[in-house]
Amino acid sequence: MGKLNMTRRAFTKLAAATAAAAAVVAPAGAALAESSSATQSKAGETKRVRSCCRGCGKMECGVWVIVENGRAIRTEGDESAFHSMGNHCGKGQASLQAAYHPDRLYHPMKRTNARGEDDPGWVRISWDEAMSTIAEKLQETMDRYGGESIFGMSGTSRIWGMFAYGALGQLVGSPNMCIPWQVCKGPRFFATALNSMMQASWMETVGRPKVYTSWGTGPELSNYDDACRTVVDVAEKADTHIVVDPRMTNLGKEADIWLNLRPGTDGAMAMGWLNVLINNDLYDDLFAKKWTDAPFLVCNDVEPSGYEVYRFTSGKCQMKTRLLKESDLKEDGDPHKFMVWDNLNNRMTYFDADSGLWEGETWSKPTAGHEGMQEHLVPGVSQGWVPDPTPFDPAIDPALYGEFEVELKDGRKSKVKPVWEYFTARVAEYTPEKVSEITGVPAESIERAAKIHATRIDPSTGYGNGGVQYQLAIEHSCNAIAMCRAMDTYIGLSGNWDVPAGHRGGTQGEFIFKAGLGAVAPGIPNISAEEFNKTLGIEDYPLLGWWQGWADDASVWKAIETGDPYPVKAGWCSTGDFMCMSNSLQKWKAFPNLDFFVCEDLWKTPTAGMADILLPAQHWLETDCPRMSQGPSGAQGATCRAIEPPADTLHDIEIATMIYKYMGKQWGPDENKWPDRIENLDIMLNTGRQGDPITWEEYKEDFQKNGWKDAKVVAPDTWGTYRRYETGMMPLKAYGDKNALEEFAKPGFGTPTRKMEIWNTLIETFMPEDEEDFLPTYKEPPLSPISDPEMNEKYPFTATSGRRIPVYFHSEHRQLPWCREMWPAPRIEINPQDAARLGIEQGDWVWIENDNGKIRQVADLYHGIAPGTVNLEHQWWFPELDQADKGYDLCGCNCLVTTGKGYQDRISGTSYLRAYPVNIYKATAENSPFGNPVPCDHNGNEIIHDASDPRLKEWLPNYDVRDEA
């Protein structure tokens, strides 16, 4: 039986015509079934396409696209998508309006007026003209200045906007990719790659932790790695729900414990949790001894040395560590053999990082273990298999405490201590009382929360209560890598690393998803370590030369502005924007120094306003792409084309392959150098494939019929098994090895020592002068009231930002009526006491300023934020303004950001986006341009700030524009 699918208006008409009120109340009854076919035949074919949303770039929510007569009329959550539980948020539902938006880009365009003018003078051009021009300009730039003078920008998506994550660099030979990864997730990945395994920051929320801890995040609004519906259910069913956040969050209103810390002090809190864990003997002793470098011995009397280790992306480097190795003790000693003191046998023994084995150990894949023992798993999520922790065999007891005398190979005696001694001494500084002083949270709350988290509710499971969902807020106050290392170490020591509901990285399924479609040209190697060594920012942030994941954004923009240390003259932006990090005003000023800039997008964004050529991208309803949970949600599925793409629009993968072809560079493998979009998907599906080869068409058909797959079932060894450091199935190539399915198994982690590196050999190697960071630590934000009292006297409010807005994803969706009418203007949250003192009332426009700039946002009097702290919104721009800059400078808080060495994370260069000082005061006719407190364009026309604004109606779907385009 075909189901009715009437619109409300059609239904009203039908109900009136038949006056069949009695029939109408029958549930899916026969009375209406007859009308059903009539309605449908009149309305034409209705199809329901199973797909995966991309209303945000954060979560792979399963959805249905309802298509009538070739038009998508609605999208709904797919209740069989176990990882998202059928969630489909406001952003996702509204993103339909983007596909049919009258302002969307439908053709390639070129600028005819000078950069910097309000009207770029866009003129429609062909793809051939666009590509020929781009190829010519990029080649000219490469010939004159070298490939490194071309920089890239990207968005965050997985299915589009990924070109500058790597493939652009491969094309032109440039390491200078400015990608939002540097401020979001990237620091967590960077830190965990240093500490244990890249992406270990990701916690398996769908595994249902007994204690749910949400730290500096808001997945209930952003679906950040987990769907709203999942986190609400998880938080409610957990025994205890802990929130760490400076402000009361939407889900945090339900928390059992709220650690309401001062913005930017998360690192101190993390050290405090380690303190409680260790002081109360709640840590996993065997894990510390067997799987971390805690028993390795620090020797201050040797020259740092080591062996060749892999850089993260390309090439190798020489490790230099003072951890004691056999080669420090004997002339012909092996530098891979890390010495430990064995308390059981009262002798030195070693761990061999080359073989992954302890002295005398023979290893085979463990077989003892049990199913996961998680409660409340939703249907479709399986338990997985948890190997039992293996004991030392032969039996040893590596010392964590003590001091030992050794004779070095040159005959000198040296006193050495285990890493654990140094680590616990550092952690001992962060007593709950001390952390209370720093964070402002009562010591007893800190202790209570950490104890509840770390004390196993059900010891019979053999693992902890679940992970800590620590997310991006902690990355934005210049202590990102240290904080994430502290957390990753806490997770390991508290028994929550790669266990059910613990931390286990990105989902591994039947194929390797890598960074996302179009991020890497699959047929050619990445750029060389030598080319990566030209990365801008590498002098200030030397570990970027190991990580090779991004260039420092602020350094690239400084080079654009000044030509120092070398010129950057051309750029490509792949559905990204310049407002996401560093200082927006500085970047806008530097933009005209570029000789050439190309932008692909759906819209004329502020970034597009500086482009020479615009390329029209496709909407997710129009694209095909396999999908895999980015995080540990364990789902494998797809985004499937539901409607035909309009006019000249192309999917990113087609644009990427095309520019490669125009520049004569190979994209795909030798036998198919420039694959079409479907062939590109075939390549992706068969990369690192477990099982028989498959075509996209087969994959898609299976997905339509059978829905999402549980990665634990389809990839039992690489995903269905926990504690993969025991089984040799660590999935990432951080150490240069492949996992056992591809090559051979070695137990351990992906770090140079194969241990969780509490003492970090890579930081030691690349930043030898920064001893404090060899171990997890905390440093105050550089402009906090404690670090810079003078600045805080001038600007007495601490600004935080980046709170999630239910209807926006960063810079996206401001032109969608269903979003903008819900949240028309940016809001500054102010404690009512502060507001009263400053004469600010709910709904007033407020000036927010510091030395870097000034912006306006609307006052929201919010008792959920501390007096003296304000919360700002980021990346606002105004599509309604008819000028190239789209008002990026009117309201976006990243106009207030300070950049430069000392004002970015000292290891990753991550931008200082939260916990900086500002002043605020009421905007009035007297102190505002055009005598109007409401922000205006260059001619005095107001932005949309009210849902009654008639311009919103002009943005409703326009099918004619699409058809005519």
Next chain:
Amino acid sequence: MTHYAIATDLNRCVGCLACSVACKAMNNVPVGDYWNKTLRVGPNPKADGCGTWPDVEMYFLTVQCQHCKDPECVKVCPTGASHIADDGTVQIDKSKCIGCQFCAMSCPYGVRYLNTEERVVEKCTLCEQRIAQGELPACVAQCGGRARFFGDLDKGIDSFEAPWVVDVTEGDPSYDKTEHTRITLKECVQEYKQSDVHHLPDVGNDPSFVYILRDRDWQGEE
């Protein structure tokens, strides 16, 4: 007799606006009108706290036509356009509506809107086109926190339903199956006491919608 309504567990509601957008998407509600709006209540200082931050509490409140049992809007309608349908819901017969807006003025909750193009008053219909077919109102189906449940008040709110996760391992996770796999309020939400059950302020109209709020002060008088 049937009396359809929605019960919302406000401890599970996180103000994600998915229901508000879903209503727009399902019912083509004009821009600037909100048949289903999400209000933030607070944060307010807790009664037993220090009087200010951080001793504060907050909840979100979804507000739409409450499909009252004794609705003022029906009483004031001069043409009989506003009426109580056989399923207990309050509906507007647009062919009879003259757009006088007496109903909008009489509604205690401000949830009726004049459609300026059609010159008729509109509001939440509880997605009558869907519930008549055994489907759920869009705001219930798409609720982000799985906080909203739909059912017949005469059968008690514990029997109210929302969609639930279809087990893909059983095979055939079709659209129809995903539409009809349900969980009841009782199965889904935490226990609640009778004193946790609230209605929007009643000025004699006897609102049907039910709100569950535990562990904090309900800010609307009974």
